[in-house]
Amino acid sequence: MTQELKPLFTATSLVTGGRSGDLQLGRDRTPLTLRPARTRRAGTDPEELFAAGYAACYLSALNEVADARRVRVSGAQALGQVTLNVTDAGEYILSVALHVYLPDVAHDEALDLMRAAHAVCPYSHAVRGNIEVTLVAADAPLS
Template sequence: MTQDAKLLLTATSTVTGGRSGEAYIGRDRLHVRLRPGRTRQEGTDPEELFAAGYASCFLSALNEVADARGLKLEPPQARGHVSLHMSPEKDFFLSVVLQVYVPGVDRPTAQGLVNAAHAVCPYSRAVQGNVDVKLEVLDAPAE
């Protein structure tokens, strides 16, 4: 981080108990029950929270890119899939698939916007070189 960077936001969440605990998210202290992935317990897991955060940040970047190009988009949609893996050496790592639907533009334009958003999205930049991210442009909204 550079010394002259302007701080825009600091988000804070408090978690107790890890994957089987609870989280209080943000300034409104939204309470979320946490559960280990691959269980049927009520709640959410960290990968689902990361998928939601990444998808929402990505759409903000997409809208910024479109605005800079003079395009007014109908509301786009992103579905994030965050997968947790374990290597043969028992190391854990993540991968991401972002499926993005950009209504009202042709596929090449949508692909260009998605690629440009990926280059500037803070989440994309944060995981670059650490997490495999696959981008998919959808022809219809995800169900």
């Protein structure tokens, strides 16, 4: 059975030149320079942008879960790490690690909140079954 989708928001970005090109980000068309991963050139790469988007979306989902459970998570931090992997067959595969710091929340409770957030986060829905996602409850502030 197919669900009817009701759009809430559509984000757009315009890219010219691929990984070595230019990006006009969002409705304000904020200009960014793209660079291939593993280079020291100025700019950002697509994996960094994905890591930022996923971490922001995931932390919002975690805040909603915590609010519903009446758990205080002010000062929460999320660090997204997106890794570009290569298989023996030469295929490129992404993997994600989400590190979350929840001050004043016990480690086991933090992991429980993180799993619940992973179940409702739109980015997690998008990648579920496609890429490996590791959830890590951090015991100290992230930097």
